[in-house]
Amino acid sequence: MKVFLNPGHAPGGHPDPGAVNSESGLRECDVALAVGQSAESYLNAAGxxxxxxxxxxxxxxxxxxxxxxxxxxxSI
Structure with missing residues (x-):
């Protein structure tokens, strides 16, 4: 089995970072990528x-x- 993971929004936030927290600067593109990488790690560990x-x-x-x-x- 193979899973294709697509974290939403543009890599590095350009041109579209998605939602951005005005206080912390946290960007949706970075959160989606982190979730995708965590899912990838978990899935790979499970074979x-x-x-x-x-x-x-x-x-x-x-x-x-x-x-x-x-x-x-x-799609994340």
């Missing part, structure tokens, strides 16, 4: 193959997901 891909381009995401031959697609 599940993963591919993690973050992009601001839906076209790139779809191409990468289709090329990955994953059984499951998870």
């Amino acid at each position: 599940v193959a993963t591919e993690l891909f973050q992009s601001d381009s839906l076209e790139e995401i779809c191409e990468a997901a289709n090329a990955s031959d994953a059984d499951i697609f998870v």
Whole structure:
């Protein structure tokens, strides 16, 4: 089994970081990436193959997901 993980929003927050906390500066793109990386680590430890891909381009995401031959697609 293989799982394709897609943390939402653009890598590094450019051009779209998603929601941003005005007090702390915490960005949604960074939280989504951290959650994706944690899920990837957990799944790999359980013997599940993963591919993690973050992009601001839906076209790139779809191409990468289709090329990955994953059984499951998870968008975070």
